[in-house]
Amino acid sequence: MSNEDNVIEIVSSILQRAISLDASDIHLNPLKDMLEVKFRIDGLLCHYDFLKKNLEPEVISRLKILSGLKIDEHRRPQDGRFKFQDVDVRISIILSCHGERVVLRLLHNGHKSFALNELGFSESSEKRIKNGLLNHSGLILCTGPTGSGKTSTLYSLLQILSSETKSIVTLEDPVEYLFNDIIQIQVSSSGNGGLSFVSGLRSVLRQDPNIIMVGEIRDEETARIAVNAALTGHLVLSTLHTNDATSAIPRLLDMGIPAYLLGATLRLVIAQRLVREICQNCNTSAGGCDVCLHTGFSGRTSINEVLLFDDELLEIIHRQCPLSNLRQAAERKGMVGMKEDGLAKVNNGVTTLGEVIKAVHD
Numbered sequence: 001m002s003n004e005d006n007v008i009e010i011v012s013s014i015l016q017r018a019i020s021l022d023a024s025d026i027h028l029n030p031l032k033d034m035l036e037v038k039f040r041i042d043g044l045l046c047h048y049d050f051l052k053k054n055l056e057p058e059v060i061s062r063l064k065i066l067s068g069l070k071i072d073e074h075r076r077p078q079d080g081r082f083k084f085q086d087v088d089v090r091i092s093i094i095l096s097c098h099g100e101r102v103v104l105r106l107l108h109n110g111h112k113s114f115a116l117n118e119l120g121f122s123e124s125s126e127k128r129i130k131n132g133l134l135n136h137s138g139l140i141l142c143t144g145p146t147g148s149g150k151t152s153t154l155y156s157l158l159q160i161l162s163s164e165t166k167s168i169v170t171l172e173d174p175v176e177y178l179f180n181d182i183i184q185i186q187v188s189s190s191g192n193g194g195l196s197f198v199s200g201l202r203s204v205l206r207q208d209p210n211i212i213m214v215g216e217i218r219d220e221e222t223a224r225i226a227v228n229a230a231l232t233g234h235l236v237l238s239t240l241h242t243n244d245a246t247s248a249i250p251r252l253l254d255m256g257i258p259a260y261l262l263g264a265t266l267r268l269v270i271a272q273r274l275v276r277e278i279c280q281n282c283n284t285s286a287g288g289c290d291v292c293l294h295t296g297f298s299g300r301t302s303i304n305e306v307l308l309f310d311d312e313l314l315e316i317i318h319r320q321c322p323l324s325n326l327r328q329a330a331e332r333k334g335m336v337g338m339k340e341d342g343l344a345k346v347n348n349g350v351t352t353l354g355e356v357i358k359a360v361h362d
Contacts, residue, residue, distance in 0.1 A: 007058045010051070011066075015084050015104075017048070021293070024106060030056060030099030041293070042276045042300050043147065060093070060100050067091045074100060079174075090174060107176055114156040119149065120272075120302035122341065124334070128306045132268030133160055136210075139230040139265045141217075143242040144272045149302050150239045151176060153270060154213055157237060158182060161211055170213040171200040187215070201225045205234075214238040223255040230265040244338060245271040245307035246327045249317055263318035271338055272304035273359035275351045283349075301350060303342035303359060307335055 018026050018039050025040035035051040051059065064071050067080035069091070077094045088107040093100050113119075116126045132140060140157065142150040155177060158168060162181050169183045178184065185204070188194040195203070197214060198221050204212055205225075217223045217238045230236045242251050248269045252262055277299040279292035288294035307313075307330050316326045331337065336344075342356030 003058070007055065007062050010055065011059060011062045012084075014048075015087075015089070018104075018106060019085065019087055019108070022108070022299070026102075026104040026106065028059070028102040028104075030096060030101055032098055035059065035099075042295075042297055043274060046293070056099055060102060063091060063102060063104075064093070069093070088178075090176075105176075112177065114152060114159055116153075116156050116160075119152060119156060120345075121304060121306075122336070122344070125304060125306045125336065125341070128308045128334070129157070129268065129270065130160065132306075132308050133157060135235065135267045137230060137233045137235055138267035139227060140235065140237045140268045140270075141240055141248050141266075142237075142270045142272070143240045143245060143248050145241060147274065148272050149274050149300075150272065151215070153272065153302075154237050154239065155179075158211070158213060161235070166210040167208060168211040168213070169204050169207060169209045170215070171195075171197055171204065172213075172215040173197070197222045198225065201229070205229055209234060211235045211237070216240075217252075217255075220255045220257075223252060223257055227252075227257055227261050227265050231261070242271070245269040245305050245335075246323050246330070247271075248307075249326065250323065259320050260318055263314045266309050266314065266317065268309065269307040270304060271307075272302045273338065274300045275303055275342065275345070275355040275359045277301050277351055278349060297355075301345070303338050303345060303351075303356060305335060305338045305341060308333075 014026065014037060021039060021041055023039040023041050027038040027045065029036040029038065034053050035056040037049040037051065038045050039048050061071050066082040069078045069080045075095055079092050081088060081090045090105040090107065092103045116129060121129065142153050144150050162168060169185065171185050171187050173187050175184050175186050185195065185200060187197055187200045201214060201222065202225065212229060212234055214222065214226055214236065217226055217240055226236050226238060240248050240251055242248050249262060253259060276297035279288060279296055279298040281291040282289035288296040292298040313326060313329055316329060339360050342360065345351050346353050346356060
């Protein structure tokens with residue numbers, strides 16, 4: 001076997017093993033004397049292998065070839081994507097002290113489900129979400145930290161809303177999963193060339209959409225345009241970084257959106273975190289088995305809360321009452337808090353108390 005064939009086999013073996021373990025990411029970390037390979041499984045990084053340092057440039061060159069990147073570019077960051085078997089692979093390369101660091105995101109299109117119940121939403125939460133989606137205009141938000149599954153939830157909502165009679169356009173950075181019946185646009189949130197969320201949103205509004213998904217609202221200008229779009233007959237879906245559902249309101253107020261506009265546009269806010277699921281093969285959180293790599297966990301689900309607005313809740317926002325008033329009124333109307341949803345999943349044997357405590361307090 002030639003050295004080239006050996007490198008091709010090494011790269012294929014790493015990808016195949018990561019896919020078989022349902023890893024979400026592969027990290028190739030250049031160390032002083034070797035190249036470390038790590039997999040992210042159920043949100044946690046774990047060591048997989050060490051490769052000899054002399055293989056490092058050839059392995060990285062092979063990945064650059066697969067993703068159509070410049071082989072002779074080593075100093076500037078590069079991003080790309082390629083397909084391996086039925087998995088879309090997104091690649092990011094950046095130079096570190098000991099060489100080029102590579103991170104591969106594995107997007108398992110073949111078996112990825114965006115059904116709300118499979119994402120961890122209870123029957124009552126799913127009903128509340130679908131009631132919120134009955135609106136033809138307004139603002140729908142999904143909140144939580146990075147890596148909490150917000151994008152998957154938005155994709156689920158778009159699939160529910162999808163119709164031949166509706167024009168749906170998304171602005172994403174990056175576009176993670178591709179859908180045949182949705183217009184998806186790649187933007188650059190860094191602002192380094194290309195379309196930004198702000199300029200993209202302005203352009204999309206001239207394209208006669210019914211529904212717009214904005215990957216993230218992170219500044220006043222994006223928030224203002226999104227709210228104005230929601231006021232003028234569009235259904236706008238986006239994400240925010242907040243700790244819970246009710247905290248979305250002060251976050252938007254801090255961005256300069258007046259309370260009366262929030263009271264006129266907000267329809268639904270979903271807050272969520274991801275927790276690891278107890279392995280159903282060994283059904284234990286200690287010891288584990290080969291299926292869960294002896295961790296006791298296999299797969300992840302969400303713990304969540306769904307804030308569905310009605311006239312009373314919108315009036316509380318309009319009058320700028322304390323946030324505690326809004327939460328109390330929402331819970332009186334049936335909203336189950338994130339912690340309570342987590343405890344219900346503990347009682348049902350889905351996850352552990354430690355996972356819920358870690359997710360809620362992180």
